[in-house]
């Protein structure tokens with residue numbers, strides 16, 4: 001057992017982003033497999049309603065969203081002399097996790113031969129909004145293929161000029177941000193390998209990232225993760241709103257947090273503990289597992305007073 005638990009499922013591309021970071025840092029971690037569709041009965045007590053994948057748990061501290069997770073992993077396990085991400089790499093996620101992700105998901109889901117109705121309906125709503133259907137998506141496949149090809153071209157050219165990794169001679173956040181989409185396109189779109197074969201630098205770099213592995217995952221049962229949350233109290237810093245000038249919420253007030261978008265994501269409610277420049281922390285109590293601190297990124301999330 002380690003003290004870092006990742007709630008995820010193997011097919012999740014966003015989790016692949018985190019798994020390669022765990023590999024870059026050679027970490028040992030506990031792996032709890034969660035369902036691909038709600039309900040997620042052993043995850044909801046921990047997050048209070050956040051249903052996306054992945055979620056990281058350390059005792060009674062719960063980290064939602066891959067970027068919040070990666071930031072915390074880097075904070076807890078820094079490598080001497082090497083920072084995973086410098087300023088603009090966080091901004092790069094707005095491209096890879098935004099338009100590029102949408103292109104990749106359009107191509108993969110829109111050309112999938114067999115998609116269960118339930119899965120397709122859930123993902124359409126989550127990524128494209130309540131009025132979207134599979135037919136709409138299929139019409140966008142060709143256009144997205146072209147867009148994806150252009151973006152792979154940018155990455156290919158970046159790799160010509162960089163030293164082994166996307167931002168230099170050490171692996172970092174930008175590699176994980178791009179790699180998870182290359183992994184997804186290769187594995188989930190029939191013509192993915194053919195498209196990627198047109199980018200030799202990407203293929204060489206992809207192998208280097210793949211070789212870094214995922215660290216050492218140890219299987220954990222979801223019930224054990226719940227017991228761990230119950231046995232622990234949240235470990236949290238100062239109750240503060242560092243952004244009070246721009247966002248007037250007082251620590252202690254009741255808030256709800258949800259991803260900013262039209263995916264119909266549920267709200268997570270609790271008492272605001274802190275807002276730093278990049279993370280918001282909400283305290284909540286669950287009848288089954290007790291007190292929890294749930295962390296979200298500030299960017300891309302709506303925090304509202306209740």
Ligand SMILES: N[C@@H](CCC(=O)N[C@@H](CS)C(=O)NCC(=O)O)C(=O)O
Nearest residue numbers: 012013014036051052053065066067
């Ligand atoms: N912004 C989130 C996005 C997470 C996300 O959309 N993950 C997908 C899986 S790859 C998901 O949640 N799908 C629905 C589900 O697992 O219930 C993050 O970076 O973690």
